[in-house]
Amino acid sequence: MSTDPASPLIRIRGLSKGYRRGDQVIPVLLDLDMDVAAGEFVALMGPSGSGKSTLLNLIAGIDKPSSGTIEIGGVDIAELSEGELADWRAANVGFVFQFYNLLPVLSAQDNVELPLLLTGLSSRQRAERARLVLGLVGLADRADHYPNELSGGQQQRVAIARALVSDPLLIVADEPTGDLDRVTGEEILGLLEQLVVEMGKTIVMVTHDPKAAARARRLVHLEKGVLVDEVGA
Amino acid sequence: MFLLRLLLKNAFRHKLRTGLTLIGLVVAICAFGLLRTIVDAWYAGVEASSSTRLVTRSSISLTFQLPLNYAQRIRAVEGVRAISWANWFGGVYITERNFFPQFAIDPASYLALYPEYLIADAEKLAFFRDRQGAVVGRGLAKKFGWQIGDPIPLRGTIYPGTWTFNLRAIYDGVDAKTDENQMFVHWSFINESLRQSARRRADAVGVYIVGIDEPNNAALISQRIDALFANSLAETLSETEKAFQLSFVSMSEAILVAIQAVSFIIVVIIMAVMANTMTMTARERLAEYATLKALGFPPAFVVGLLYGESLLIAGIGGVLGVAATLPLSAAFARATGTLFPVFQVSPLTMSLQLLAAAIVGIVAAAWPAWRMSRIDIVDGLRHVA
Ligand SMILES: Nc1ncnc2c1ncn2[C@@H]1O[C@H](COP(=O)(O)OP(=O)(O)OP(=O)(O)O)[C@@H](O)[C@H]1O
Ligand SMILES: [Mg+2]
Numbered sequence: 001m002s003t004d005p006a007s008p009l010i011r012i013r014g015l016s017k018g019y020r021r022g023d024q025v026i027p028v029l030l031d032l033d034m035d036v037a038a039g040e041f042v043a044l045m046g047p048s049g050s051g052k053s054t055l056l057n058l059i060a061g062i063d064k065p066s067s068g069t070i071e072i073g074g075v076d077i078a079e080l081s082e083g084e085l086a087d088w089r090a091a092n093v094g095f096v097f098q099f100y101n102l103l104p105v106l107s108a109q110d111n112v113e114l115p116l117l118l119t120g121l122s123s124r125q126r127a128e129r130a131r132l133v134l135g136l137v138g139l140a141d142r143a144d145h146y147p148n149e150l151s152g153g154q155q156q157r158v159a160i161a162r163a164l165v166s167d168p169l170l171i172v173a174d175e176p177t178g179d180l181d182r183v184t185g186e187e188i189l190g191l192l193e194q195l196v197v198e199m200g201k202t203i204v205m206v207t208h209d210p211k212a213a214a215r216a217r218r219l220v221h222l223e224k225g226v227l228v229d230e231v232g233a
Numbered sequence: 234m235f236l237l238r239l240l241l242k243n244a245f246r247h248k249l250r251t252g253l254t255l256i257g258l259v260v261a262i263c264a265f266g267l268l269r270t271i272v273d274a275w276y277a278g279v280e281a282s283s284s285t286r287l288v289t290r291s292s293i294s295l296t297f298q299l300p301l302n303y304a305q306r307i308r309a310v311e312g313v314r315a316i317s318w319a320n321w322f323g324g325v326y327i328t329e330r331n332f333f334p335q336f337a338i339d340p341a342s343y344l345a346l347y348p349e350y351l352i353a354d355a356e357k358l359a360f361f362r363d364r365q366g367a368v369v370g371r372g373l374a375k376k377f378g379w380q381i382g383d384p385i386p387l388r389g390t391i392y393p394g395t396w397t398f399n400l401r402a403i404y405d406g407v408d409a410k411t412d413e414n415q416m417f418v419h420w421s422f423i424n425e426s427l428r429q430s431a432r433r434r435a436d437a438v439g440v441y442i443v444g445i446d447e448p449n450n451a452a453l454i455s456q457r458i459d460a461l462f463a464n465s466l467a468e469t470l471s472e473t474e475k476a477f478q479l480s481f482v483s484m485s486e487a488i489l490v491a492i493q494a495v496s497f498i499i500v501v502i503i504m505a506v507m508a509n510t511m512t513m514t515a516r517e518r519l520a521e522y523a524t525l526k527a528l529g530f531p532p533a534f535v536v537g538l539l540y541g542e543s544l545l546i547a548g549i550g551g552v553l554g555v556a557a558t559l560p561l562s563a564a565f566a567r568a569t570g571t572l573f574p575v576f577q578v579s580p581l582t583m584s585l586q587l588l589a590a591a592i593v594g595i596v597a598a599a600w601p602a603w604r605m606s607r608i609d610i611v612d613g614l615r616h617v618a
Contacts, residue, residue, distance in 0.1 A: 062527050062610040083531065090529025097614070101524040105242035113235065115528050123234060162528075 009169065009202050010036035010059060015068035017054055028054050030225040032068070036204060038169070041196040043216035044206045050222045052206040053174055059204055060093050060172040061085050073169060090118045094163025094201075096173035096192075100155040102147040102162070108134060109143040112161045119166065133161045137191060153184035160191060164201075171195065173205040177212055189215045240541045247514075254510045255550050258590065261503035262554025263561060266578060266586045268496035270562050272489050273582065274573035277410055282474035286346060287443040287451060289458055290477075292470040295321075298437035299467050306461055307441055312454040315444030317342035320420060320437075324387030324396060326377070333373055335387065337420040340368075346444050349407040356381065356402035364422045366401035370413030374403045385416075392423055393430075409577055443471070500589045507597035511543050515601035522605045523613020532606035539605060543598035544591065551590025555583050 017029040028051045036042055044052045057063035058070055061077045069076045073092065080088060095101075102111045112130040121129065134143055137157040147155050156176060163171050173192065177185030189212055195201040196217070205216060213219050221228045245251050289307060291297035298320075308316045322335035340361050344350060352360075352368065359381075360366045367385055379385065383400045398418050406413045427435040445454050455471035462469045472480075515522070522535045558578050566576035 057611050060527070062614075086526070086529045086531050088529075089527065093529075095524075095527055097524075101520065101614070103239075103521055103524075105246055106239065110235070110238070114525075117235065118529050126235075 008035035009038040009040075009073060010034070010204075011069075011071040012059075013069045013071075015055075015058065015070060016066045017051070017058060017063070018066050028225050029058075029065075032225070032227060034220070034227060036202060038202050039196065039200050041193065041203045041215075041217045042205065043213035043219050044204065044222060045208070045210070045213050045219060046222035048208075051225045052222050055222065056172050056174055056204060056206050059170075060095065061089050090115065090166065092168050092170055094160075094166070094168040094171040096156070096159050096163050096171060096176045098175040098178040100147070100152075100159045100179075102155055102158055104147050107144050107146055108139060108150065108158045108161075111147070111158055112165050115162060115166045130161070130165055133165045134158070136164070137161045151184070152180050153187060156180065156184075156188050157191065160188070160195075164195065164199075169202060171201050171203045173203060175206055175208065177207065177209060185209070185212065236541070240538065240545050243518075243538065244542045244545050250510060250514075251546060254507055254546060255553070257503055257506050258547065258550025258593065259554045259557055261499045261593075262551050262586050262590050263557045264499050265496045265589055266555065266558035266582050267562055267565065268492050268499075269582045269585065270558070270576065270578050271565075271573070272492055272496075273579055274576045275485070275489060277412075277573070277575035282478050283349075284448040284451065284473055284475055285445055286474040287445060287455055287458070287471050288474050288477040289441040289443055289455075289469050289471040290439070292459070292468040295439070297467070298439055299441065299469065301436040301438055303438070303441065303462070303467075303469070307443060307458055310454065310457050310461065312445055312447065312450050312457070313443055314446045315342065315346055317346050317442045317444075318420065318438040318440065319343060319442065320423070320439040321391065322387070322389075322416075322418065322423070323391045324389050326385065326387055331377075333414050333416060335416040335418065337423045338417045339420050340417070343417070343442065346442050349411045350404040351407055352402050352404045360401035363399055363401050364419050364425075365397070365399055366419065367398035368402040368404055368417045369400060370415050371403055371405050372413035373416060374400075376414075379403075392427070394426075396423075410575055412575060440477075442474075448473075500593065504593045504596050507543070507547070507593055508600060511539065511597045512601045512604075514542075515539060515605050519605070519608060519613050520616040523608055523610045523616070526608070526610050527614065536602040536606045539602040540595065540598045544594040547590045547594025547597070550593075551587045554590065555586050558583075558586065 012032060012034040015029055015032040015034075016027065018025040018027040020026075032055070044056065046052050054063065058065050059072070061072075061080070065078050068078065070078050075088065077085060077088060103114065106114065109127070109130055112134055113126045116126040116129060119126075131140070131143060134140055137160055139154060139157050139161065142150060142154060142158075147158070150158065171192075176192070177188050180188060192203055192205065193215055196203055203216075205212075207213050289299070289303075291299055301318075304316050304318060307313060317339050319339075320337040322337050324335050325331070326333070338344075344352070344357070350368075350370075360368050369379065369385075373379070379400050381400055381403065384397050385400055386395055386397045388395055404413070424435055443454070443458065445451060451473045455473075458471045459469050522538075525535060526532065562576060562578050566573065569576070
């Protein structure tokens with residue numbers, strides 16, 4: 001590992017998460033510790049229901065832990081209020097979803113521009129930036145297309161462009177290739193790899209596919225809410 | 234710009250659904266405006282009436298007449314500036330369906346009390362000179378295609394026989410509130426004929442119109458006039474012209490209240506319909522709103538999107554509804570003939586229509602906006618596919 005382990009980008013300590021169902025609490029994550037250094041590409045694997053998405057959502061700041069700390073870039077996001085957390089996500093996290101989650105009424109260009117509405121950029125600056133990032137994911141010629149006019153792979157590229165456009169530290173991806181065929185999935189993974197290698201992004205990715213996991217620099221296995229082993233790739 | 238584009242595209246994402254909602258809105262806003270206009274039209278006669286005029290009539294009932302010689306005595310009452318009189322003629326022009334009010338008047342004194350009827354000097358003179366002459370409002374002349382010089386035959390109901398009047402003058406109302414659907418003929422012409430055929434009915438007056446100098450003294454002057462004839466064979470009831478008009482309107486007060494209630498009920502119904510549409514819309518977009526929140530947009534943004542979309546649709550429906558009200562009310566006015574002398578969609582009604590549309594938009598978005606602002610991001614994201 002190239003980064004200083006004393007100051008990882010993500011530092012998780014004693015993280016627990018349970019869901020309340022009636023009287024009983026169903027534990028999902030149990031007293032979990034984990035560090036992710038800046039510039040790492042981490043694949044989270046594990047059986048269905050093991051808590052991968054839950055952990056990712058906690059890291060991304062869209063869910064709240066039952067206990068424990070999640071320090072990201074020195075900020076314990078478990079302590080932030082809803083509003084602070086929203087601002088923090090806008091500035092620090094890029095999202096890539098299994099089903100892309102693009103707004104169907106917006107063109108590729110507008111979808112990518114969307115997160116920039118939360119910045120102080122002028123509309124011209126926003127448009128320019130979005131165009132630039134769309135070029136980066138190889139879709140410069142599809143800027144005017146709507147999601148339903150794009151293939152799954154192309155939609156995922158647009159989603160990656162949207163995740164990149166505000167230049168976040170961290171990109172979280174929940175099964176980004178889960179809805180794509182093998183070849184297209186490979187392309188998307190290649191693109192994610194490129195973000196890490198060329199742009200120094202940190203990516204935490206949940207995947208079921210061992211081949212996909214192999215593209216990551218580091219593999220983390222989750223089993224019934226605990227990390228069972230870590231394999232450096 | 235970006236947001237407006239997003240709102241517009243969201244609003245017309247389901248063209249059929251939005252189209253049907255819009256049709257409902259247009260119909261509701263239009264009906265609301267039309268019903269209000271009907272109520273307005275009902276009261277228009279009252280609003281047009283002057284508070285410097287009193288109406289003196291028989292205290293028993295309008296169908297009882299007063300002696301002509303009251304004119305001199307009323308004129309002498311302190312505060313009275315002018316006096317004139319009118320009888321309801323009640324003739325039928327060709328068929329009952331052509332109903333319009335006709336009054337037998339004392340031309341010079343009557344028209345002097347009604348400056349709101351504008352008549353060219355030459356025509357006025359021609360009317361004064363021809364005892365068989367008639368003045369009609371511009372609206373009536375247009376409706377029946379009458380020209381100056383045309384004979385107008387009326388079949389008498391109160392005054393038997395067929396009466397033919399010569400159209401000598403056409404008056405214009407000084408403003409939109411003035412009734413342009415009346416006809417005036419010479420009282421003396423009718424009276425002359427009565428003297429020959431029915432002496433006992435001659436020299437009688439339906440109502441006296443009393444011009445007063447000071448509107449604030451209306452009550453006092455009314456009392457003085459009525460006191461004058463107290464304990465006589467024909468006691469009088471004097472009141473302002475406005476109160477006189479209202480006494481007609483109040484007979485139908487219950488109907489007016491019902492019409493007004495219906496106009497509001499229509500708005501409430503469309504509110505419910507639109508709220509249902511917006512709730513469905515919001516539920517379908519749960520994952521989109523969750524995505525927006527994940528990207529860091531605050532709940533207020535989602536609320537804004539829903540309100541914006543709802544108001545946009547309501548606004549379009551409101552404007553189209555107002556636009557549709559104008560030709561529709563014109564058609565309605567044509568269809569009802571002279572039943573409503575003044576039938577105009579007032580600026581107030583149009584503003585209320587737009588306000589109603591806006592309220593519909595706001596209320597319709599309230600529940601879905603509240604729900605969507607509170608959705609849990611993780612739950613919402615699960616709704617994909
Ligand atoms: N809102 C919830 N209420 C109750 N239990 C929940 C809730 N969300 C998740 N769980 C439970 O938490 C556990 C972990 O869910 P999670 O979605 O993190 O699993 P996962 O590892 O991502 O699985 P998969 O690979 O199938 O996506 C599951 O047992 C699930 O039933
Ligand atoms: Mg999952």
